[in-house]
Structure formats: C-alpha cells, structure tokens
Amino acid sequence: MRYVFLKHLFVLMLVIASGASLMGVSQNVQRVEREVSRLDRAMESEKERVRILRAEWAYLNDPSRLEALATGGLMMQAPEGEDMVSKPDALPEREDGYDGRDGLLRDASLVIGGAQ
Numbered sequence: 001m002r003y004v005f006l007k008h009l010f011v012l013m014l015v016i017a018s019g020a021s022l023m024g025v026s027q028n029v030q031r032v033e034r035e036v037s038r039l040d041r042a043m044e045s046e047k048e049r050v051r052i053l054r055a056e057w058a059y060l061n062d063p064s065r066l067e068a069l070a071t072g073g074l075m076m077q078a079p080e081g082e083d084m085v086s087k088p089d090a091l092p093e094r095e096d097g098y099d100g101r102d103g104l105l106r107d108a109s110l111v112i113g114g115a116q
Helices: 002-060 063-072
Strands: none
Touching: none
C-alpha cells in the first residue's frame, strides 16, 4: 500500500514539474515572440528611413538641380575648351600668394598685412 502511494506521489510530482516547465517555456516563447515583433517593426522603420534618404539623395544629386544651383546662386559656368590647362606650369599666378604645393605663402608679408 505504501509503495502504491509513493508511486502515485512520484507521478503527481512529475506532472507538476512538467506543467511548471511547460509554463516557463511558454512564457519564454511569448517573450521572444514579442521581441521578434518589436525588432521586425524597428527593421521596417529603418527600411522606410533608408528609402526616404535614398529618395532625398537622388533629389539632391539631380544634375538639372545642381546645374541650376551652380549657374544661379554660385554664378558658375561650364568650362570651355580654351579654359583647359594641359600643364600645371601654364596656370596663372594667384593673387593671394598661395603657391599650391605645400600650403605655404610665397611671401610672409602678405600674412602680416604687407608690412616689410
């Protein structure tokens, strides 16, 4: 009789332990599903932001827009054939004293206001 009672008690304990384990696993699965759902929403949001940024980049780099900015606001114009220089030595001297090689001024007096 005592053996049957212990056997039933052992089975009851296994059923309770199994139920508790199943409940814990179920809670973990629900938590992970919520996290996956949150990450999916965040990923979709980032994809939308990337799509918007690409559209904005395409608009900002539109050649006709850039040409209008260059010719209108900056008063720039496309170079002509005679504006091209074949050798760097053929470049005219700059009026600001910059020699273009090492970033130094040719004449230090230009820096201190022309005093000699």
